[in-house]
Amino acid sequence: DIQMTQSPSTLSASVGDRVTITCRASQSISVWLAWYQQKPGKAPKLLIYKASSLESGVPSRFSGSGSGTEFTLTINSLQPDDFATYYCEQYNGNFTFGPGTKVDIK
Amino acid sequence: EAQLVESGGGLVQPGGSLRLSCAASGFTFSNFEMHWVRQAPGKGLEWISYISTRSSVIFYADSVKGRFTISRDDAKRSLFLQMDSLRVEDTAVYYCARDTGGKDYWGQGTQVTVSS
Numbered sequence: 001d002i003q004m005t006q007s008p009s010t011l012s013a014s015v016g017d018r019v020t021i022t023c024r025a026s027q028s029i030s031v032w033l034a035w036y037q038q039k040p041g042k043a044p045k046l047l048i049y050k051a052s053s054l055e056s057g058v059p060s061r062f063s064g065s066g067s068g069t070e071f072t073l074t075i076n077s078l079q080p081d082d083f084a085t086y087y088c089e090q091y092n093g094n095f096t097f098g099p100g101t102k103v104d105i106k
Numbered sequence: 107e108a109q110l111v112e113s114g115g116g117l118v119q120p121g122g123s124l125r126l127s128c129a130a131s132g133f134t135f136s137n138f139e140m141h142w143v144r145q146a147p148g149k150g151l152e153w154i155s156y157i158s159t160r161s162s163v164i165f166y167a168d169s170v171k172g173r174f175t176i177s178r179d180d181a182k183r184s185l186f187l188q189m190d191s192l193r194v195e196d197t198a199v200y201y202c203a204r205d206t207g208g209k210d211y212w213g214q215g216t217q218v219t220v221s222s
Contacts (some may be wrong), residue, residue, distance in 0.1 A: 001168070034208035036151075043201055043215060044143075044151060049208030087151055091207065094165060095141070095153040 002026050002090055004098035012106040019075040021101045023088035028068045032092040035064055035073045038100075039084045047086075048073065078103070108132040108211045110202050115216030122192050122220070128185040128202030128213055136160075136180035139205040142187050144198035145215075152198070155187065156205070170196075192220045 003026040013019050023033065031051040036044035046055045048064035051071055061076040075082055083105055088098040114126040128140070142155045155176040156165040164176055175188040185202050197220050203209035 032207075036209075038151075043212035044209070045212075046208045046210045049206070049210075055208070055210065089151075089153070089208075095156060097143075097151040097153060100150045 002029060002092065002094065002096050004088060004090055004096050006086075006088060006098040006101050008101060009099065010102045010104065012104055013078050014106045015078055015080055017078045019078050019082075019103060021073045021086055021088075021103075023066075023071045023073070023098050025069045025071075025090055025092075029090045029092035031067050032090060033064075033066070033071050034089045034091065035062075036087045036089065037082075037084045038087065044087065075103075108204065110204065110211055110213035112200065112202055112213040112216040115200065115218045117219045117221065118192055119222050120192060120194055120220055123188070123190045124192065124218060126187040126189065126200055126202075126216060126218075128187075130183045130185070130204075133204070133211075135178075135183040140178060140185045141203045141205055141209060142174075142176060142185075143201045143203055143209070143212075144196075144218075145201070146195070146198040149198075157185070189218070192218075194220050196220050 005024045007022045033051045035048040038044040052064045063074045085100045085102045087100050109131045111129045154167045157176045173191045177186045199215040201215045202213045204211040
């Protein structure tokens, strides 16, 4: 089974900061990776699919990159609405979520 | 707009059974692959099951294989999860989600609590 790791597990940032979250797969998953945002008590929201494709309606300050085993989610100019937990998910034949990265207020 | 609504959660004793439902609207349900994903209290997301269109391909996570059964009724625009031999560690919010390469629509979730 493919295992996913994320770093950091928690990230403290301020409004306006540029934030980068890293996701690593235990084996190559090509570009079959998605990123989600989740707020407490709510369902996850798809941000990025196929490693770098922005989901419709998602602000352009969110971007994804990477292929193979290493991927990044970048949030340019962090906004108050962006404080949340972010998960990566691989979907290369099977499905696995990363453990999550909580972005909180510094 | 697409909408997914889960139901069927509740409190059940260890060893018991529950059947979750997910009602779809606002899109052609039969054209989409579907998933169940769960989240234990204070924990991350765990994918648990996938079903393709026409139910031709089904996958399960190892944690539920042999105990849970996913199914769909395209005529009723519904997805199901039959959960048997429930364990305390199955306690979680259960979500259904639509697959478009990434899961673009999710339900609001239904709480399943397994406790004596």
